[in-house]
Amino acid sequence: MSSTSEPIGLPAEAASGPRWSRETKVIALIAVAHFVSHVHIMLLPPLFGEVREAFGVSYIQIGLALTAFNVASALLQTPAGFLVDRIGPRAMLTGGLLLGAAAIAAAALLPGYWFFVIAYAFLGVANTVYHPADYTILSATVDHRRIGKAFSIHTFAGYLGSGVTPALVLACAAVWGWRGGFLFAAGLSFTIALLVIVAGSILPRVVHKPGQQPAKGETKVGLGLLLSAPILRNLLFFLCMAMATGGIQTFTVVGLEAIHGTTFSAANVALSGFLLCSAFGVLLGGIIADRTPHHERVAAVGFAFTSTMAILMAWVNMPAAVLVGVMSLGGLLNGMIQPSRDMMVRAVTPPGSFGKVFGFVSTGFNLGGMMGPLLYGWLMDRGEPRAIFMIVVGFFLLALVTAITRAKPQGTTVWTR
Template sequence: MTAIPDPKTALAAARPAERMLLGQVSLAHLVSHVHIMTVPALLPLLPGHFGSSFIEIGVALTLFNLVSLVVQAPMGFVSDRLGARPVLVAGLFVGGLSFIGLALSPGYAMLLVAMAGAGLANGVYHPANYALLARGIDGARMGKAFSIHTFAGYLGTAIAPPLLLGTAALLGVSQAFAVAGLLGLGVGLLTLVSGGNAPVVRPEPRAEAAEAGRPRPPRVRLITGTVIGLMAMYVLLSLSTGGIQSFSASALVMGYGIDLAGANAALTVFLFMSAGGVLAGGALADRTRRHGLVAAAAFLGTSVIAGTMALTQPSAVVATLLLGAAGFLSGIITPSRDMLVRAAAPKGAEGIVFGIVSTGFNIGGLIGPLLYAALLDQGQPRAIFAVAAVFMLLTVTLTLIQDRRARR
């Protein structure tokens, strides 16, 4: 006769397992964002390093996003069927080796190869991470778990410019690429070694026996109007915040008379404040069901700040303060955004739904780098912020539509 587990004992076992799982997934998310920011962080130095133009560097970033776009939804399916943890470990190793290869064999052709490999790795992180969290974290703590996971990613984005630019200043650009690669290999090895020691006990297990005989829903049923709308929201988010993350430092240098150190400091403040906004957004996400309204209000404020940057000539200090405020507001949106996606995902298909929706980032990534790089090559650095503000206003409109649809 099978003993019935004590719910209190299961809960006590689940909490440490949840923390270990969240720590591992968050560390992987940090690495993924360092890798996303590696080329943008070094962007002011890369035309000289590779002997190329900004638009050619933009092509490499577009290739990164194109590969991610192609593989991300299939990786969600693989994560759901074969296990998210081994898929995550593979992504960390592939991303790390891509940048190690670029460090050992510098050149524009190798940059394209490395960006393709890093794009393949990047297609793993969102579906695998969110599948692990959705199945291993109690629903009552999901908002905070999403915010911590997202905070780690934003932290990786924030530390990338000082880490990589500092390494490049001391040792050279190739060594900066090596640092990014070694970080991926190290965390991949850590996740591989510690994975078996982190069993996850769900305090509210699903009725697996009852669901075992039910056929999985065909993938076509996952492509609903809500999912398509959320993917479009991700496209607009990529086009707006991605432009500021990747090109604002160069825009500040070219159009505002701010030196590289000051521009990098302003970008770093934007990124760290974004990470802080994520934590604040996590607290809000657990306290409200109006996730779309929270996200829209925060992004409306961000668009006002971006428009102010485009229309005025702020000093280095004022630009830093404005970008810090914009970063905090843009960070608030992310936990609510993730909760909207989780609500749209059928149980057991979280990985593939997050994979489908996250392709929106890559679709935006196909367009954004070429658009913003062309503006810099044409001597229009202020337009970086103006175009970002327009995309933010479109995001606000779409988010309000999604919120209305969710309430219905």
């Protein structure tokens, strides 16, 4: 499989330095940017009540802002990936951070509900750059012997951003109101954008040979790559992961209460254990991903237990301590899957196409984010909470099938640095 995309290169001054030092700086810079992207994602949910009261609208109307975010991300993430491959990940990452800062500031400062929704749509546009740019940069700069750990640190930073944002924005809102919380997040995004501008010489750039023009039909070749069986398989994999983990994260508390009468506090502690251990599982998964080429086996182990966890949650009324232990272990193994997931995508991606491929398969997250809440909410409204966990199991198993039946890459890929 080939691509006509331009190769990724490093500035001479960056390439001449010690590799480990440069890699460490690149990983740290990309991790911080990914942290900020998850701050953007988790900014609104903790402040739902205050924002709803400020605009005098319903929860469904406030939820429309998140829908606008996900629709914009789903529609534009693949085009953003093509732009990453064409103009370079550094420029796109910087632009995404600046657009995110502007969108959040606009949501806080512009009057009226519809301005808020439009601002969130632009925040969704900003969100499209992170996965294509981040994975392009990491794949182009980190040695293949350490790429699994690099992916795991990147993902861990995102989990960390999701985890600290509720407490962070609620603390800001307690002092300055919800608009102050939003402006703090906007300031954080702007600050990291400046950091990328100032320290960005270590990041890769697109190298065009003098007088060279993009080949005719480059877009057609790119679309052919995206619609190939290995890439579509990974898109399905990401969609299944989003549907499964989204069901657990969003409906565990209300689902367990409806099925077993589990107390609100016990279910929330168990869910916190799942999320926290998922973050540390990502780091463990990065170490494992660098030590084995059999990433589908890692995914199989993780999916086997997370499926078992969901079945137990649906059918067994576990004591609180047991529930916390089961969900924490499930979270650890769920996190362990993530770096192997990224390595499976990387294994079928030709050099010069990281942006478009990772942008395309990451669209699965947005599709799951749009469909999952509607499906699971409908089941809750019909009084079928146990069906939620059974569907979660189904998506885990479908993801397992897509992983273990994938075609193994032939030979060793040489990555452009």
